[in-house]
Amino acid sequence: xxxxxxxxxxxxxxxxxxxxxxxxxxxxxxxxxxxxxxxxxxxxxxxxxxxxxxxxxxxxxxxxxxxxxxxxxxxxxxxxxxxxxxxxxxxxxxxxxxxxxxxxxxxxxxxxxxxxxxxxxxxxxxxxxxxxxxxxxxxxxxxxxxxxxxxxxxxxxxxxxxxxxxxxxxxxxxxxxxxxxxxxxxxxxxxxxxxxxxxxxxxxxxxxxxxxxxxxxxxxxxxxxxxxxxxxxxxxxxxxxxxxxxxxxxxxxxxxxxxxxxxxxxxxxxxxxxxxxxxxxxxxxxxxxxxxxxxxxxxxxxxxxxxxxxxxxxxxxxxxxxxxxxxxxxxxxxxxxxxxxxxxxxxxxxxxxxxxxxxxxxxxxxxxxxxxxxxxxxxxxxxxxxxxxxxxxxxxxxxxxxxxxxxxxxxxxxxxxxxxxxxxxxxxxxxxx
Amino acid sequence: xxxxxxxxxxxxxxxxxxxxxxxxxxxxxxxxxxxxxxxxxxxxxxxxxxxxxxxxxxxxxxxxxxxxxxxxxxxxxxxxxxxxxxxxxxxxxxxxxxxxxxxxxxxxxxxxxxxxxxxxxxxxxxxxxxxxxxxxxxxxxxxxxxxxxxxxxxxxxxxxxxxxxxxxxxxxxxxxxxxxxxxxxxxxxxxxxxxxxxxxxxxxxxxxxxxxxxxxxxxxxxxxxxxxxxxxxxxxxxxxxxxxxxxxxxxxxxxxxxxxxxxxxxx
Ligand code: SF4
Ligand code: SF4
Numbered sequence: 001x002x003x004x005x006x007x008x009x010x011x012x013x014x015x016x017x018x019x020x021x022x023x024x025x026x027x028x029x030x031x032x033x034x035x036x037x038x039x040x041x042x043x044x045x046x047x048x049x050x051x052x053x054x055x056x057x058x059x060x061x062x063x064x065x066x067x068x069x070x071x072x073x074x075x076x077x078x079x080x081x082x083x084x085x086x087x088x089x090x091x092x093x094x095x096x097x098x099x100x101x102x103x104x105x106x107x108x109x110x111x112x113x114x115x116x117x118x119x120x121x122x123x124x125x126x127x128x129x130x131x132x133x134x135x136x137x138x139x140x141x142x143x144x145x146x147x148x149x150x151x152x153x154x155x156x157x158x159x160x161x162x163x164x165x166x167x168x169x170x171x172x173x174x175x176x177x178x179x180x181x182x183x184x185x186x187x188x189x190x191x192x193x194x195x196x197x198x199x200x201x202x203x204x205x206x207x208x209x210x211x212x213x214x215x216x217x218x219x220x221x222x223x224x225x226x227x228x229x230x231x232x233x234x235x236x237x238x239x240x241x242x243x244x245x246x247x248x249x250x251x252x253x254x255x256x257x258x259x260x261x262x263x264x265x266x267x268x269x270x271x272x273x274x275x276x277x278x279x280x281x282x283x284x285x286x287x288x289x290x291x292x293x294x295x296x297x298x299x300x301x302x303x304x305x306x307x308x309x310x311x312x313x314x315x316x317x318x319x320x321x322x323x324x325x326x327x328x329x330x331x332x333x334x335x336x337x338x339x340x341x342x343x344x345x346x347x348x349x350x351x352x353x354x355x356x357x358x359x360x361x362x363x364x365x366x367x368x369x370x371x372x373x374x375x376x377x378x379x380x381x382x383x384x385x386x387x388x389x390x391x392x393x394x395x396x397x398x399x400x401x402x403x404x405x406x407x408x409x410x411x412x413x414x415x416x417x418x419x420x421x422x423x424x425x426x427x428x429x430x431x432x433x
Numbered sequence: 434x435x436x437x438x439x440x441x442x443x444x445x446x447x448x449x450x451x452x453x454x455x456x457x458x459x460x461x462x463x464x465x466x467x468x469x470x471x472x473x474x475x476x477x478x479x480x481x482x483x484x485x486x487x488x489x490x491x492x493x494x495x496x497x498x499x500x501x502x503x504x505x506x507x508x509x510x511x512x513x514x515x516x517x518x519x520x521x522x523x524x525x526x527x528x529x530x531x532x533x534x535x536x537x538x539x540x541x542x543x544x545x546x547x548x549x550x551x552x553x554x555x556x557x558x559x560x561x562x563x564x565x566x567x568x569x570x571x572x573x574x575x576x577x578x579x580x581x582x583x584x585x586x587x588x589x590x591x592x593x594x595x596x597x598x599x600x601x602x603x604x605x606x607x608x609x610x611x612x613x614x615x616x617x618x619x620x621x622x623x624x625x626x627x628x629x630x631x632x633x634x635x636x637x638x639x640x641x642x643x644x645x646x647x648x649x650x651x652x653x654x655x656x657x658x659x660x661x662x663x664x665x666x667x668x669x670x671x672x673x674x675x676x677x678x679x680x681x682x683x684x685x686x687x688x689x690x691x692x693x694x695x696x697x698x699x700x
Contacts, residue, residue: 060623249545250541250596250597250598251596251597252591252592252595252596252597253545253546254505254546256510256514256549256550257510257514260514261514261550264511264514264515265518267515268518268519283510311623313626313628313645313648314639314641314645316625316645316648317628317638317641317642317643317644317645317647317648318640318641318642318643319638319639319640319641320639320640320641321639362640365636365639366639366641367631368591368626368628368629368631368633368645369506369591369630369631370591370595370626370630370631371591371596372591372595372623372624372625372626374595375595375622375623388506388508390508391507391508392508392510393508394508395507395508395509396508396509396510396511401507401508401509402636402637404635404636404637405507405632405636407635408507408632408635408636409504409507409509409512412499412501412503412504412512412516413512413515416464416497416498416499416516417464417467417498418464418499418503418634418635419464419468421467421468423498425468426494426495426497427445427467427492427494427495428467428473429462429466429467429476430443430477430480430492430494432477
């Protein structure tokens with residue numbers, strides 16, 4: 001009875017805290033500018049099914065893809081078990097599904113155990129790749145202590161959760177063999193039965209092991225849930241909406257700025273009467289709130305996997321630019337802006353900005369707009385869009401382009417070509433041999 | 434040896450309009466194709482192909498101007514839209530419906546970014562035109578240099594490949610010549626940029642370990658190609674410079690798909 005009571009309180013607290021943090025992230029995302037990403041719903045569902053559910057973009061790196069798939073499937077399916085744990089916890093029952101499901105229950109528990117082992121193996125491989133083999137993709141200037149630890153915490157937690165799950169089953173299995181109290185014969189234990197020999201033979205000790213693992217497992221999961229909003233692991237939730245709201249245009253297409261269109265039309269045609277479009281915003285982005293909500297959602301979705309940076313021509317050749325850093329900086333900054341609002345109210349300005357305080361000009365000017373990063377990202381994140389917005393601000397609001405680019409602009413304006421050649425010579429090629 | 438066939442008269446839109454004629458397709462040359470020495474040769478080669486197959490086409494000549502692409506990628510949306518709107522006025526004035534470009538950047542901009550500003554055209558890149566002509570049986574591989582069995586690799590321009598998913602047309606044009614088409618380790622959607630895009634062509638690179646074109650040329654050398662085929666005037670410059678820098682110009686030629694087509698047909 002007391003156990004049920006404690007369980008319900010812990011569960012309610014965990015769910016409450018989690019929803020509060022999710023609501024905060026949602027609020028932060030909505031600080032971004034509006035952009036319409038709701039057209040073509042049928043296509044959007046398809047993209048989401050392929051990229052998020054089917055993980056098609058992971059396949060470019062087969063080892064990571066297989067290991068990640070184990071963890072992904074393992075985690076989703078083992079969470080069915082969590083449903084049973086929840087019900088047992090609330091009603092004080094034990095393995096409530098075993099009776100109604102009959103033979104299927106045995107099969108399910110068996111399958112969960114096999115998956116748990118696969119998850120364990122994958123987590124160990126991932127830990128080795130990060131800490132022993134030290135894959136280059138997992139280092140870089142933006143991979144400071146926190147992001148590195150974040151990844152390790154998650155993997156270690158998963159190892160512990162799976163170990164607790166298997167130990168719990170092993171103890172349960174042994175108690176079943178002893179026909180002890182309510183531990184009726186239920187489930188099949190292809191993996192945990194192998195662990196049974198290392199456990200004590202005494203029934204009351206087994207009950208303690210079983211209960212400790214049960215509590216550890218469920219409280220571990222609830223802690224993990226609440227860790228998500230602070231971690232790159234939030235991608236397990238945001239990957240779905242993020243891919244649903246993907247950019248459906250060809251990658252080469254950049255947005256045309258409507259505010260500029262109005263001004264250019266007025267310049268070319270004095271009789272043009274612009275529609276009044278509310279307050280005139282900034283051209284481009286100086287801070288995160290000048291970006292769209294989709295850019296901000298992407299920042300919270302980023303898994304910090306570094307696939308983007310590992311294919312970025314600028315980064316490969318030793319430039320400062322790293323598309324992963326662009327996303328991580330955006331996330332850190334919007335989190336900071338959100339915290340400022342919570343602490344000091346919504347009109348507070350801390351005098352900082354994304355451009356300058358987080359992302360340097362040297363970084364944004366190194367981009368070749370090649371789209372290798374957007375192509376590589378397994379969850380359809382677009383760092384190039386943020387880079388472009390920052391460039392727009394630097395050029396149109398600050399007139400701070402590199403001098404050679406200003407020359408190029410001047411040439412286009414004066415003679416219709418990025419180089420200093422006369423328009424009259426443009427057709428000379430036709431008379432050459 | 435002078436090839437008499439190369440002395441062709443290039444029709445302009447202005448002349449055609451004066452005669453009350455409208456060509457089937459506009460050949461958009463682009464700034465590099467108009468001014469860069471090497472790219473000008475490729476421009477003439479594209480004209481030779483158009484001429485050879487007898488398509489009715491014209492160019493804008495001195496009326497053409499920058500599409501605004503480099504300004505846009507560098508963040509100057511004002512300048513881009515100014516250029517775009519002037520260009521759209523010009524194109525619509527001639528009632529142009531179909532455009533072939535010699536440059537993936539012009540191709541991308543006119544195809545994807547002009548419609549939002551009121552310019553709607555059917556736009557293809559010259560490698561797509563070459564593929565169509567081959568498919569229609571209008572372009573053969575005869576009367577010129579044989580590329581049979583030559584080890585050729587193709588460098589995907591970002592704005593043709595990843596930017597617009599055109600991966601097959603240039604390859605089809607090469608396979609048609611019975612070449613031994615080899616792929617570099619980074620190809621198609623994984624292709625590595627030449628380093629010129631996003632207005633990098635017009636500025637010095639940021640400090641780093643090396644230049645991007647050197648990284649790319651290492652891929653070409655590793656593939657042991659005799660020819661690296663390009664489809665973009667900026668890639669052409671970057672690859673040519675890189676190969677020169679490695680002192681490999683004797684072993685590795687950089688040729689545009691249009692140049693290869695012209696050579697194979699002896700135009
Ligand atoms: S688009 Fe820019 S940031 Fe992305 S991979 Fe290319 S150079 Fe790097
Ligand atoms: S942007 Fe995408 S590819 Fe880059 S680190 Fe984040 S999740 Fe990985």
